[in-house]
Amino acid sequence: MKRAVIIFLALIVTFGALSGQAKRPTIMVVPSDAWCERNHYVQEFESYGEVTMVPDYEKALRRSSEIRLLISYLADFMAKEEFPIQSLESVLKNIKSEESDVVSITSSESGAMIIESPIDELRRVAKPDIILDIDYQVKRKGPRKQVSFNLTAYDAYTSKIISGNTGVGSSVNAPVETLLEEAVLSFKDNFLSGLQNHFDDMFENGREVVVTMRRFDMADHTFDEEFDYQGDAVELADLIDLWFSENTVNGRYSLNERTQDVLKFEQVRIPLYGKNIAGRDVAIDTRGFVRPLVKMLKDEPYYIPVTVYQKGLGEVWLIIGEE
């Protein structure tokens, strides 16, 4: 009997510990566009008839030992902080294997092909929460070399900069590898401090996302249509606004655009945890956050069909009028 009680208590403690943990953000180091262009690691990319130069990460990693070294230095200190960095190389290999699938998918309506830029591909396959954009330049003055660097960490959800670090290393006659290591050691603690501030903010105020609501032109409802709410006639937009005020962390969000066709909620702070469809506490993302709103709209008394379209990691579109 005593043993059974101990096992039961142990299970409760274990479950509590598991459910109380937020999803660990994934981090990926990517060479900056400017660095790729300076070093001629670019390829032409055609999107909607317009030709642009986009980074060729595969070529950069294959040919530049310096960028590989930098990624390795960054991976090393992030691993010590228990945040293993996603390998750009292995992600690129996964993209190759998925490419054939994407090519075979065409739009059901127009028959158009799916067009993705390399960074979209990276985001689709790797889904990093934080992207470390790294740039450096070696300047030579006679026998002396000097490294100027720029490491910017940004939140892949909102594209907001979390931590920016720029600087110039010593001007010495030393191998570039040594200078790069010096650069990483120079900004390491400042960078980690920026990351810590970001996580502290996230735990306190929730994750920041964008939720856009639109309507199909054939939809029966508009956002200014009135519904009964506790005996009063209230517009649908106000009811949705009320839902956001009750479900965001500390009621933090802003309704930046409001028309009969569009509602755009920005700086929406969503909780890190929520309930999954089985009612269990889990770490949630943007789609998980809007699930109860979609359910509310589909149920009585609204009966509004809603399509959920995940646009990037930190943005979701809810389109009413069709499922």
Add this chain to the structure above:
Amino acid sequence: MDMGRKILLVVVAIMVVLPHLSEAQSKREIKALMESFNNYEVTTERVAVDGTKFVKVWGYGKKVDAAIVQAKKNAVHACLFRGLPGMETAMPTPAIFKSESSFDEHKDYFIKFFTTGGDYIKYINVTTDGVPSGQDRRQVRGGYKVALYVQVMYDNLKDRMEEDGLVRKLSTGF
């Protein structure tokens, strides 16, 4: 008064006065420690090897030895509460604690930590041998002001604060 009673009285008097004396002394030491943390200079010398910081730090004391001890304490204090300033080729290093008021929040812990010969010494490597001289040793009113070039084991210090539960780890909560 016989001899036995005299001895007994002396013993009782010592027992009454002694705790107050040591208390007064320790209060003086704590006050001196806090005052010294309010006024010191520290500069980053260059980018040091991984996990460490190479700094020049000043300490003040009535004797040179006391100033050296204080300089070492100041170097660790700077890493914990003030942060290290940047220089041309090294970025500034943020303090391990976000605010200097954290010292007061964990006062008992840090008073013990910074006791002369206390745990702070584990995180310091003096890179120069001997007593500072020349520009790095100045006689000022009431004592000496000396500069030391030291290597602070920054990562180890941070790990210690995390292990003792005073600072959140980067991965805490995930």
